[in-house]
Amino acid sequence: xxxxxxxxKQNTKTQIISLITLILLLISFLWLFYKIYAYREIxxxxxxxxxxxxxxxxxxxxxxxxxxxxxxxxxxxxxNNVRINALAYFAFITGFFTILCMFSDWAALxxxxxxxxxxxxxWSFLKMGLIINFIFYIIGFITIIKIRREVRTSVTKRKSxxxxxxxxxxxxxxxxxxxxxxxxxxxxxxxxxxNHHVISKSDIVIMNLFCLVIFLPYISxxxxxxxxxxxxENPEPYDEKQKHDLAMAGLITWLLxxxxxxxxxxxxxxxxxxxxKMVYLPLYLFATLLMFxxxxxxxxxxx
Amino acid sequence: xSQEDLADAIGVTRQTIHSIEKGKFIPSTLLAFKIARYFExxxxxxxxxxxxxxxx
Numbered sequence: 001x002x003x004x005x006x007x008x009k010q011n012t013k014t015q016i017i018s019l020i021t022l023i024l025l026l027i028s029f030l031w032l033f034y035k036i037y038a039y040r041e042i043x044x045x046x047x048x049x050x051x052x053x054x055x056x057x058x059x060x061x062x063x064x065x066x067x068x069x070x071x072x073x074x075x076x077x078x079x080n081n082v083r084i085n086a087l088a089y090f091a092f093i094t095g096f097f098t099i100l101c102m103f104s105d106w107a108a109l110x111x112x113x114x115x116x117x118x119x120x121x122x123w124s125f126l127k128m129g130l131i132i133n134f135i136f137y138i139i140g141f142i143t144i145i146k147i148r149r150e151v152r153t154s155v156t157k158r159k160s161x162x163x164x165x166x167x168x169x170x171x172x173x174x175x176x177x178x179x180x181x182x183x184x185x186x187x188x189x190x191x192x193x194x195n196h197h198v199i200s201k202s203d204i205v206i207m208n209l210f211c212l213v214i215f216l217p218y219i220s221x222x223x224x225x226x227x228x229x230x231x232x233e234n235p236e237p238y239d240e241k242q243k244h245d246l247a248m249a250g251l252i253t254w255l256l257x258x259x260x261x262x263x264x265x266x267x268x269x270x271x272x273x274x275x276x277k278m279v280y281l282p283l284y285l286f287a288t289l290l291m292f293x294x295x296x297x298x299x300x301x302x303x
Numbered sequence: 304x305s306q307e308d309l310a311d312a313i314g315v316t317r318q319t320i321h322s323i324e325k326g327k328f329i330p331s332t333l334l335a336f337k338i339a340r341y342f343e344x345x346x347x348x349x350x351x352x353x354x355x356x357x358x359x
Contacts, residue, residue, distance in 0.1 A: 164316045241319035241328050300318065302327070 011151050014076045018148045021073050024066040025144065029137045031059040032130065039126055042112065053109070060102055063133070067095055070140060073147060078166060078224070082150045088143045089172040093180075094136040096217050101129035166225050167242060168300065170218075174293030177218045181211055181286035185279050192275050199274040211282035218289070242300075249295030256291050257284075313337040 038052040074092060077084055108122035108129075188207065192199070229237055238246065261284070306320040315334065322328035323338075330338070330350075339346040 164318050167316075239315040239319055240331055240334060241322055242316065244328065 014073070014080065014082075014151045015148065017069060017073050017076060018144050018151065021066065021069040022141070022144045022148075024062065024069055025137060025140055028059070028063050028066050029141075031062060032133055032137065035059060036130065039123075039130075042109075043123070053113075056109070060105075063098070063102065067099060070095055070144075073144065075224075077147050077150075078169070079228075080151075082147055083165065084143065084150070084169075085146060086172055087139050088146070089169055090176065091136065091139040091143045092221075093173065093176045093217055094132060094139060097132050098136045100213070101132050105129045164300075166221075166228075167238075168297070170221050170225065171293045171297040171300070173218050173221050174289050175297070177214055178286040178290035178293065181214045181282060182290065184210065184214060185283050185286065189275055189279060199278055204278045207278050208282060211286070215285075245296055245299035248299050249292050252295045253288055253292040257288055260287060309338075309341065312341055 034055055038056055041052055070091075074084075074088065076082075077088070104125050108119075108125045111122050112119050264283070306324070307317045310317040310320045313334070314337075319328065319330075319334075323330050335346050335350055339349050342349065
């Protein structure tokens with residue numbers, strides 16, 4: 001298959017989008033300091049909330065536009081087979097959680113403004129949101145600079161089956177999503193086992209919805225890749241080495257899942273009861289995804 | 304010619320070509336023939352058994 005040099009018009013468009021994204025990111029980063037100042041003012045006096053909230057809302061709007069442009073930039077980079085490093089995958093994940101933090105921040109500020117008696121949890125959410133935003137800005141900045149550098153050199157447009165980037169991206173995102181999912185499940189188990197909370201059906205539904213949200217980045221990248229394959233009318237999703245790596249990873253995952261589930265049963269021994277029922281399915285899915293993604297990536301990298 | 308050029312020409316990933324060159328992956332018969340045809344050589348001129356493999 002002949003390789004084509006990407007027309008310079010495509011390069012120019014990607015460069016323009018990357019420049020706009022960079023400018024938005026720098027402004028949003030500076031706005032982060034305003035947010036820190038605003039939270040300090042609100043913690044000292046709720047009456048200052050109204051005047052300060054407008055500034056926070058403008059910053060959130062700016063961040064929303066930044067995230068849209070960042071998503072478009074990553075999409076164009078993947079589509080044009082620009083080589084991006086592991087940090088870009090992490091930027092994608094933190095960008096996704098930055099979106100979630102916008103909603104949690106709004107809910108937390110709303111509770112604080114309502115004059116709730118104990119707002120320590122809300123302040124914890126706000127601080128966590130600041131940290132996630134900070135991480136996203138730093139990683140996003142590095143990613144944008146890297147993409148701009150790569151786009152300056154000529155880029156070849158290749159079919160998905162020869163494209164290793166997406167194959168690698170999917171595994172990294174699988175590892176990150178499953179690690180976050182396992183951490184979340186452990187957190188839930190620890191909290192519920194200490195509180196002796198009686199678990200209802202709605203708790204199980206909410207728990208699984210949270211886990212689905214954590215899965216969303218992984219599902220998104222898979223769907224993107226499938227759509228790309230369909231558009232290219234490509235009957236082969238993998239080349240033979242990728243099939244070999246996937247088969248080996250599948251075998252390793254199956255073999256490892258048996259002792260892991262056995263250990264879980266032995267440790268649990270009926271103690272967790274309702275909590276076990278609630279977490280078993282997401283625990284199994286996250287654990288197998290983690291093992292599978294690590295195995296595929298290991299086989300892919302070791303050769 | 305780079306690994307990427309060869310990979311693009313025969314429809315596999317660069318990683319696959321790299322693995323074949325390093326001896327970490329044994330290509331299928333079809334892939335071996337594609338590589339040989341690309342270089343306009345016989346398969347035996349590009350792929351061969353080493354001594355310890357013939358003893359098995």
